[in-house]
Amino acid sequence: MTGKPERRLVVFSGSGISADSGLDTFRTSGGESLWAQYDPEVVCNFECWEENFSLVHEFYSRRREELGKAAPNRAHFLAVEWEKRYNAELITQNVDDLFERAGARYVMHVHGFLTAMRCTSCGAQWLFGYRRFAPEADRCPRCGRLESVKPNVVFFNEPAPRYAEMWRSLESLTEDDVLIAIGTSGLVLPIGQIARRCPATTILSNLESAVSPRDDDFDHVVHGHAAEIAPKLDKLVADLMRR
Ligand SMILES: [Zn+2]
CATH class of the missing domain: 3.30.1600.10 (SIR2/SIRT2 'Small Domain')
Incomplete structure (x- = not known):
């Protein structure tokens, strides 16, 4: 035991992760x-x-x-696997319950349920x-x-009470940690900016390159549908978590 704090993995997701479930x-x-x-x-x-x-x-x-x-897809199951394996923190802008149905213990739903x-x-x-x-x-x-x-x-023009908890989690990431953004457009929450400022190693997994967030806001980028890229993403996360 080195006494070093456990390396954290934060998984920040948006609607793209549930689009593959037909939502x-x-x-x-x-x-x-x-x-x-x-x-x-x-x-x-x-x-x-x-x-x-x-x-x-x-x-x-x-x-x-x-x-x-609808049913959870491979990306939801992968995030839940990370929750089990690395104690990953699941933060989502999604209001669906697909992480829970994939077996998640705790999901921070910043836009409600x-x-x-x-x-x-x-x-x-x-x-x-x-x-x-x-x-x-x-x-x-x-x-x-x-x-x-x-x-x-959480509607437009309505306070989002979970944002404080979300910012605490994101802003306390250190250079030892890993932040992965999956299926998020960056239009509601500026995940590109957040990633650029964040000392953690950052990964973007979206369907394709977009204006927001930009690929070069992140250290690693994996594009494609969840089902196709899940193994590649899992390997990347495993490599980063075991550094
Ligand atoms: Zn009442």
């Missing part, structure tokens, strides 16, 4: 996508969600149904599952209000 993302183009049928500025906006209560719940009911039919509800009036939070929202049956279990029952997902 729609904001960035998906094409008229078939669920997102294309709704305006995110309307159904994911904290400033006007109450005015659009039915539409908001219709949209999130459909997303929960879609999630109920699709299969839960929150009451904006009394603060109650509860697990909801994959079913549709039914107004008369789904009042707040604590205060009984209906109009304050909101999907427990």
Whole structure:
């Protein structure tokens, strides 16, 4: 025993990791996508969600149904394997539960959790599952209000209470540690900038090169679909963790 602290591995993921499970993302183009049928500025906006209560719940009911039919893919299972092997910290911008269904012990969901509800009036939070929202049956279990029952997902213009915990984790990384960004566009959280400033060894795994984050913000880059690149990524992480 050297007394040195354990080398940390932080896995920071975005919607790209769940796209391979068939879940729609904001960035998906094409008229078939669920997102294309709704305006995110309307159904994911904290400033006007109450005015659009039915539409908001219709949209999130459909997303929960879609999630109920999806399954974790190889990238989720790989991250969970790293959690077991290296005690990896899983931070995700995703609101789906695919890491949990792949067996994760703990996932920091910085943008909330699709299969839960929150009451904006009394603060109650509860697990909801994959079913549709039914107004008369789904009042707040604590205060009984209906109009304050909101999907427990962080909307635009809404504070993200888990960001403090996320920044603590990212900003405490040292040169001994490894930070890997998987399937994240860098549009909501500036992961490219974060990686550039971070003293840890950084890895980007995205489908392809993009404007944000840029490949040269990272020490290592592995592009491709999760199923194809999983072995390569796993080997890279293993090499870095055993230095
Ligand atoms: Zn309540």
